[in-house]
Amino acid sequence: MSTAPSVRVAQRFHYPDDEHALKRLGSRTTMTAIQLLDLLHAGRAIWLTNAERNLKRRGHVLVYSESDCAWFVVVVAIDDPAGGAAIVTVLEQAQFENDFRKPIDKSYLFRAMASVVKPDVANDWRKANMPPNRKDRRAARLRAGTVDSGALLDHDVVIFKVDYRATGTDVVMRTEFNVTRGYPAVAAFDDLKECLGNDAFLQWFGASLVRAGVPIDRVLAIKAARGQEPLVTLATEDSFATAPVQAA
Incomplete structure (x- = not known):
């Protein structure tokens, strides 16, 4: 898995003619084809692997579906020199993690979620599932200081x-x-x-x-x-x- 996933706003995504990706999208998520494209084109997604660094030119893009309250991984193939990406299939989070034998870093999950949901919802998830960040630790110290003083x-x-x-x-x-x-x-x-x-x-x-x-x-x-x-x-x-x- 790439150690430096990024959001690629300029990437152009599309569905191939065989409709395999559309069928997997419909069976695994409640998102419509347009909703998924909107997420990808708006850059509200995290690249987990770099399609340009493997022979099949395939990459994996993490998205969060607010309607499903779940994460999905979109498998894409770079299919033209200009950087267009065909959506090959859509995996559930567990499927991707099983294939790679490694859980998705929670910081990536948070970033994908935070680009879609309200800030307080994303922060509530972060505080429940991730170690405190510097801002959390500072707020805790201030609260403790208020009690002491x-x-x-x-x-x-x-x-x-x-x-x-x-x-x-x-x-x-x-x-x-x-x-x-x-x-x-x-x-x-x-x-x-x-x-x-x-x-x-x-x-x-x-x-x-x-x-x-x-x-x-x-x-x-x-x-x-x-x-x-x-x-x-x-x-x-x-x-x-x-x-x-x-x-x-």
Whole structure:
């Protein structure tokens, strides 16, 4: 089976005069001859094998039939130099897999289905039959993060966000600290801006920045939020001269 199946929109398909393909189409699917041609000509199909790489010049094209809720493999023969393809027969998925002694890759099944059905239907099938993709994993992490942060966001939890320029690139980066875990006394400050006037806190915070790899002399802003309250800017680059953050 080809390792790089593709959708060939420009291919011209037709039925031979012997009607064998039409009979197999009618006995194995509920699709009409026109519906199958429409799928193929619209490029809503996946080439599983390359007809130009075998002596018989035959290829196998995967399609999904929404009316059957099933996949079929169309066997085609390249029958003219311009690339026209005659539809030889139509196989059920199991027939093709039995002939090749190998299941069709689920990513190909998904791509064929997704070109025909509504996105939510295709995605529901993918999530039920395929490993999570990067988007799924990110959404799961976000959901987990929402649960974790929701359990922690009481009034005593203080989160600091530090913007700084990365060394050597000047790209603006951001790192975050749950200050309450490392310096519980921060919760006692009525106004979080008072933190930057406290020598003990500044020493602890400076050491935390160093451990996180943040270049203190390149910090642009320090912001903080208590619980679910809005984010407050505690200091900017211009104010560090009067309240410098110190490394321990």
